[in-house]
Structures are given as C-alpha cells and as structure tokens.
Amino acid sequence: MGMLCGMAALSLVLGHADARGDAPPPAKKPRLVRAPAAAQPAPAASPEAGLLRGPATVPAHWSRNHCPDSIPEGAAYYIVVKGDTLWDIARRFLGNPYLWPQIWDKNRCITDAHWIYPGDALIIPEVNVVAPGPGGAGAGTEETPAGGGPTGARGPSTPGQILFPSIEETALQCASYVVDGREDESLRLVGSEQGATKVAFGDRDILYLNKGSNAGVKAGDVYTLHHETYAVKHPDSGKAIGLKIEVTGWVRVILVQENTATVMVEQACADIHLGDYLKPFERVQVPLVVEHSRPTRLTPPSGKVVGTVVDMQDDASIAGDRQIVTLNLGTANGIAPGSLFVLYKVMYPSVPTPRIVLGEAVAVAVRDRTTTVRILNSNDAIMNGDKAELQ
Structure with missing residues (x-):
C-alpha cells in the first residue's frame, strides 16, 4: 500500500535501500524546498555528470523492470548505479528532489518507484514545474465570456522561489470527482471472504470479482474502486453538471480463475461495499x-x-x-x-x-x-x- 501512495516514495536499488543515507524517508506532509537556481531546459548530455544522449543500446543487466533495450535519438538518459534513488536522481539532474515523479512518469517501465536496479537506463525529462504564470486563454463559461484572460498554468521557476x-498523494488518489456520463462498471466486487457477516470492507480484506482471466484480469494487477453517489447540479441554475464518483480505495489481484478473481484491499479511502466497480489503477501526479x-x-x-x-x-x-x-x-x-x-x-x-x-x-x-x-x-x-x- 505505502509503496503506491507515499508522497515522496523513494526508489531503492536492489539490495541497497537508501545507500548514501542522505535521502529522507517518504514525506507524509508537504515540505518546502528551494527551487532550482534557474529554469531547467532539456538536460544536455554530459558523460562527466553521468548524463548521456541517445541513440544508444542499453547493456544487458538483471532487472525486474522490463525497460526498452535502446534509447531513442536525442533523448537524455542516465544509467542507474548501486545506491541510486529517484529522489537523488531528480535532485542531481532536475535540481529538485520533489520532481522525482516526473522521472517516473517518463519511465513507465518502472513498475514500482521503490525499486530501480543497477544498469536500468532512465530517460531524464525536462523540468515541468507548476507556477503562477501566463498560459492559454480560457474558453469561458456561462459566467465569463470566452477569452476572459490567460490561465495560470505550468511555467519555469525562478531563483529563490x-x-x-x-x-498529499494519497489524498489526491482518494479524491472524489464528477464525470459527464456513466463510466464502465462491468468489473465489480461481488463477494468477500467473510460472506454475509460483513458489509463494509477495509485494508487487507479479501474480496471477489465477477470476472477473471476471460476478461483479461491478471495476478498482480491493481485496480481502483469506485461507486456513484448522486447527480451534481449547478447551485444557482440547477443545470445538471454530472455524476459524482467516490473513490473507495484500491485492490491488488492475488488469484485469478477463468470467471472470477480474488483481490486484497491495499488502501481503503472510505467504506468499500460489494457492487463497487473497478478501473485500472492510474497513479496521480501531484x-x-x-x-x-x-x-x-x-x-x-x-x-x-x-x-x-x-x-x-x-x-x-x-x-x-x-x-x-x-x-x-x-x-x-x-x-x-x-x-x-x-x-x-x-x-x-x-x-x-x-x-x-x-x-x-x-x-x-x-x-x-x-x-x-x-x-x-x-x-x-x-x-x-x-x-x-x-x-
């Protein structure tokens, strides 16, 4: 559970967790950090700093991550060595350790941010810091005409900011949301290990799905749990806006049969009930x-x-x-x-x-x-x- 939702989860190299001892543990609450001294463009290739430029073929090595064995032309990349963490790599090449999720997002072959391995080749992205600044014009609503002004959006940081x-990452992962129409609710919770003796479920409870390998469900898959609550309307006009969806948690598949699957609750955001529907887990970006x-x-x-x-x-x-x-x-x-x-x-x-x-x-x-x-x-x-x- 913690490996999926820690605010500043650190990637640990095989056999050596937090090798240098200077990377702090995952942050439970937001902490202030100094921005880079200047806006960071796409990193230049620098063999002395460990940063290289594609095209290149990645040397064979042992890893649980199934990353590509070649680097595309022009891409800046870094070869992981023993003791590295995503936190430290972000601090070294992006100038801010809190930007580690941007490296993870660029390297989706890493299945768990806690684990990277010596020899893994990581693509190093451009810095993408959220900051107040100009952007595109808003399209407007019934309350403000189109072209009402530029948005505050993404932009580079400046010295001293x-x-x-x-x-917090868990709070965002658990946040409810509003959708225009109904979502795919075909994959659902239909039973539990406790039978009828329990109606609300939480962390580490064992539950059963209505589909299995016949629907592409695989052991190790992670799904978020959802259920509809009510229709959201505009407080002033009464105009329908959409359906409110509550995220009740997420589960990991531990056993698969042809027509059913068994899952364990890794994180409960609210009471989980039979009938909640599942969607493939998508990691949020804070x-x-x-x-x-x-x-x-x-x-x-x-x-x-x-x-x-x-x-x-x-x-x-x-x-x-x-x-x-x-x-x-x-x-x-x-x-x-x-x-x-x-x-x-x-x-x-x-x-x-x-x-x-x-x-x-x-x-x-x-x-x-x-x-x-x-x-x-x-x-x-x-x-x-x-x-x-x-x-």
Whole structure:
C-alpha cells in the first residue's frame, strides 16, 4: 500500500535501500524546498555528470523492470548505479528532489518507484514545474465570456522561489470527482471472504470479482474502486453538471480463475461495499506550487475566467483549509493542474457591491468540464455557489 501512495516514495536499488543515507524517508506532509537556481531546459548530455544522449543500446543487466533495450535519438538518459534513488536522481539532474515523479512518469517501465536496479537506463525529462504564470486563454463559461484572460498554468521557476506539493498523494488518489456520463462498471466486487457477516470492507480484506482471466484480469494487477453517489447540479441554475464518483480505495489481484478473481484491499479511502466497480489503477501526479502571497480582501479581480463551487468532498456543507471542492471549469476553459484560483462570495448579486475574498485554491485534477481543487487557505467558510476566479 505505502509503496503506491507515499508522497515522496523513494526508489531503492536492489539490495541497497537508501545507500548514501542522505535521502529522507517518504514525506507524509508537504515540505518546502528551494527551487532550482534557474529554469531547467532539456538536460544536455554530459558523460562527466553521468548524463548521456541517445541513440544508444542499453547493456544487458538483471532487472525486474522490463525497460526498452535502446534509447531513442536525442533523448537524455542516465544509467542507474548501486545506491541510486529517484529522489537523488531528480535532485542531481532536475535540481529538485520533489520532481522525482516526473522521472517516473517518463519511465513507465518502472513498475514500482521503490525499486530501480543497477544498469536500468532512465530517460531524464525536462523540468515541468507548476507556477503562477501566463498560459492559454480560457474558453469561458456561462459566467465569463470566452477569452476572459490567460490561465495560470505550468511555467519555469525562478531563483529563490520555494516549491511545495499542492496536496498529499494519497489524498489526491482518494479524491472524489464528477464525470459527464456513466463510466464502465462491468468489473465489480461481488463477494468477500467473510460472506454475509460483513458489509463494509477495509485494508487487507479479501474480496471477489465477477470476472477473471476471460476478461483479461491478471495476478498482480491493481485496480481502483469506485461507486456513484448522486447527480451534481449547478447551485444557482440547477443545470445538471454530472455524476459524482467516490473513490473507495484500491485492490491488488492475488488469484485469478477463468470467471472470477480474488483481490486484497491495499488502501481503503472510505467504506468499500460489494457492487463497487473497478478501473485500472492510474497513479496521480501531484502538482508543485510556487510559494506566494495569499490573497486578501484587497486583492483586485484578475479579469480571467470565473467558475462556481458546485460540490464538496465527503458531502460537506462548508469547506476550509486543506479541504477538496469541485468547480464547474475544466480543460475546455484552459484550466491545468496547478492553476490557482481566488475564492470569493458576492453578498448582493443584484447590486454592484465589492466581492468578499474567502481564500485561495489550486487545481489538483482537471477533467473536460470540472476541476478538483484543494483549498490552500481560507478567511471564512466556503460553500457551494461561491465563486472561483482564475489567477
């Protein structure tokens, strides 16, 4: 479980965990780190620094990772040696150890970030840091015309800035979301080792699926668990926005038969019930945010795209610091992971009165028409119907 969801999971070389002793353990809470001294372009090949440039053939070596045996032309890569971790490799070549997920994302042949092996060839990506900055124009909503202003999106960091993870990885992996239509619910939980004596399940419980090898299920596969909760509507207009889906956890397949499979719960995000449906596990990417001044009641409007808070995690009626809410904006409006929003309230919509700034939030997951945001700070309670303006 911990190997899949640790905030700063470290990749350990076979037979030598944390060899140099200077890589800290996986972070449980966000920690501040200094950004690189300058924006990092695609790394140049440097044999002295251990960074090489393709094309190349990877020498034969033993590894549990089934990575390609050749490097494409122009790709910067590094050959793992004993004692390496993704944390240290990110610090060495990307200038920031918290960027290790970007190396993992570029090397999907690594099945578990805790384990890399001497001889593995890792493609080293460009730095991709989330920071306030200009981007593409928003497409607009019924509340803000198209072309309402550029988005705050991805951009390079500058000297002296401080980066921090916008959310804990487990919290993001467990976050509920809103979809336009129904998802594929054909693979489901249909039974348990406890039979009818238990109706809600959690970590390490044994459950059974309604399909097996006949549907492509394999031992070792990991799936997230989901169930529909209710239809989400716009708080003001009542217009349908989508279906809220709760993530109840994830499981690993431990035994497969032709028409069924046995799974063990690796992480429970909420009570798991028979009937929950499964989707292949997709590891989330946690955006990094540049530390900046928090908005105040005097913060002027940005003039950019404006949306509405339409739903809250755990069906809450109010939200505050570190809680998760959903906005009716998405990629169609130019929103990207890491986009920052000022949350505010208009007390008298029918008359021209100043807005009341409630706090600030960051986009942590974006879909076509909705965005999951985490509240970074708040001055007052935030409720459905409050507004969110892109910064």
